[in-house]
Amino acid sequence: MTEHKAVDYPSYIDRVWRGEETLLAHLSGAYTGDDLVRLRDRVGFFPAFSNVAVFDTGDDGVVLVDSGDFRTAQQLHTAVKRFGAGPVRSLVYTHGHVDHVFGVFPFDQEAAATGTDRPEVIAHEAVTARFDRYVRTAGYNSWINRKQFGVPSLEWPTTYRYPDTVYRDRLTVRRGTLTFELIHARGETDDHAYVWIPELKTLCTGDLFIWNTPNAGNPQKAQRYPEEWARALRAMQELGAELLLPGHGVPIVGKERVHQALDDTARLLETLCEQTRALMNAGHRLDAVIHGVEVPQDLLAKPYLHPAYDEPEFVVRNLWRLWGGWYDQNPANLKPAPEAAVAAEFAGQAGGALKLARRATELLAEGKLRLAAHLAETAALAAPTDTEVARVRAEVYAHRALKETSTMARGVFNWASAESAALARGTDVATELTRTPEGRRRADGAISVGVVDDEDGCC
Incomplete structure (x- = not known):
């Protein structure tokens, strides 16, 4: 040095x-x-x-x-x-x-x-x-x-x-x-x-x-x-x-x-624990707990508490798993049908997978990214080889990744986008990952990525 x-x-x-x-x-x-x-x-x-x-x-x-x-x-x-x-x-x-x-x-x-x-x-x-x-x-x-x-x-x-x-x-x-x-x-x-x-x-x-x-x-x-x-x-x-x-x-x-x-x-951590426990004790489903916990933004604004790797929503989910097990209290999820079968049924009732995908595009334009992801994922499960559906799924998850602050969320969404983009373009995941902003930064040497996490996680 x-x-x-x-x-x-x-x-x-x-x-x-x-x-x-x-x-x-x-x-x-x-x-x-x-x-x-x-x-x-x-x-x-x-x-x-x-x-x-x-x-x-x-x-x-x-x-x-x-x-x-x-x-x-x-x-x-x-x-x-x-x-x-x-x-x-x-x-x-x-x-x-x-x-x-x-x-x-x-x-x-x-x-x-x-x-x-x-x-x-x-x-x-x-x-x-x-x-x-x-x-x-x-x-x-x-x-x-x-x-x-x-x-x-x-x-x-x-x-x-x-x-x-x-x-x-x-x-x-x-x-x-x-x-x-x-x-x-x-x-x-x-x-x-x-x-x-x-x-x-x-x-x-x-x-x-x-x-x-x-x-x-x-x-x-x-x-x-x-x-x-x-x-x-x-x-x-x-x-x-x-x-x-x-x-x-x-x-x-x-x-x-x-x-x-x-x-x-x-x-x-204390407020996340206290709020999660209170909502669980009140009998709420996991869905209500996730969306009911209020995260103190003044703490997240501290230079040492930015949600740049993990994020509070994931902590709430982990508390549910720790205290309540894997069942989210939605009876349909206790012994579910295969995801692809559910998606095919929804797509059939909606008029086809492509119709779901196009609605996902509309939701994306309205800024409703979470809903858009649900529809794009359902469409892709119902029509896994449809390149137009894949293109929509790639677009939805690429937008989701751009809006996220945490490495974990961006990583999952970027990979999902790359999977579908590879299908739509006839390439592979590695090629498509280089098209993402983080992939370009890695290629330019602006960030360093290696084995930095593991089965139990790291920072």
Whole structure:
């Protein structure tokens, strides 16, 4: 990393806090290089899509909190070596998502080459089960992440570095003159933890804080735990941290700012939980709950709570799944007919699939995108090889994607649009994805996309 970038990083993160800058420079690697950013005398920070916190223990080498993904593994190794604090003794996984655990391999390879001990990897006990599950569901993970991120060639990994030391509730690790308190907290995942270093007043949150609406509702991933997540944020508030190092996004410097960020995030999750529970207790169907929860827009306007990855509507759905199961209280959905059969019946009564598709186009022009999607999808299910119906479906979902703020919604809608556009034009999904705005930005190198989520989700 060049000197001017390292010097400029503190002013950059201050501008991000004030909403004067976006996270793009951080996430795209503008501040990632061969040197760590020194945030304190003994605290190094590797700013990338997935951050890594690096601690100089004084006389017992280095401790890493997380290790980033495979794309930055070699850079991280070089930067830690240049940090000059000795070998990596311990490496803590805050959770088992692939964008946090794949930077360990160069350190293991170095140990094998030099005949020294490889770093001790420490993680919650559920990380082992997660890795086992990833191997068994690699095909599924490949497909959902291709759709979510618009990367048709993505292949899910099947080799993982399992932890050496595991714990259940909490673990105290002492290295040199520093104490690392690892506290388990279910939130985005069941295997999550945050790390508190009291001597440095520093808090490593992992993905419990990511400069986005909490990733507590990802529609294609396993269960999340919003209420326990909020409790963890409240517990972190009580620590009085002066430096917060997040799993994604820039650090937060200063006790008041740290307290505010944790408080606002907890309040957002708490109101979603409270409103969802109240509507469920009143006997409403899932449909009424989804559309009945009122999201506080003042919180979403915070620079660190934008719904740019996940979004509150998905969190509500995840709470229903957690508290109420998969049945949405619509009796027709308890034991439904095949979707294609229902669509064919509707299309037949409406005068044909093309008539439904044309009505979808009218609704699209009226700005009724949700209704337009229902009709376009029904038409496509009823007439799966009709190229004119496919063209309408492609158009509807392309418009939906343009109107969305979250990566998750855009990814699903862009993929659906590309599927139908490929049918209508006689091409393939990969070709059609390059026609989307995000596909063009990827081609131009303006954004970086890789394996950044998994079966249980990531930021």
